[in-house]
Amino acid sequence: MTCRRCGQCCTSVHFVLGGIKIEGDKNEFARWVSYHGCEVMGVIQDKDGPPVLGVKVPIVCKHLQFDGKTGLCSCAIYETRPQICRDHFCKAAKEK
Helix, strand or coil: CCCCCCCHHHCCEEEEEECCCCCCCCCHHHHHHHHCCCEEEEEECCCCCCCEEEEEECCCCCCEEEECCCCEEEECCHHHCCHHHHCCCCHHHHHC
16 A cells, blocks of 8 residues: 555544434434534434534644645655554555
8 A cells, every 4th residue: 555645634524423312303403513614424323322523623734745746645744643543544645
């Protein structure tokens, strides 16, 4: 798997939110999230527990660098980047 240096991995964060109260309207929380620039990735309703919502939040990392000449991105703190960045799985790179 080779990094395409597209920067997509550093322009959003994915969260899983549990215990969401959507009894009256299952789309209510999803609508609120979308109004705030987020993308709802899915709502999972466990038969025994409360719904879980997957959310993509647009947040650009301050360490993401863009090279205007090549159109490629890089990480300014690559050698010391957080573990969550090291563990990131890039579907786009795998599909290449």
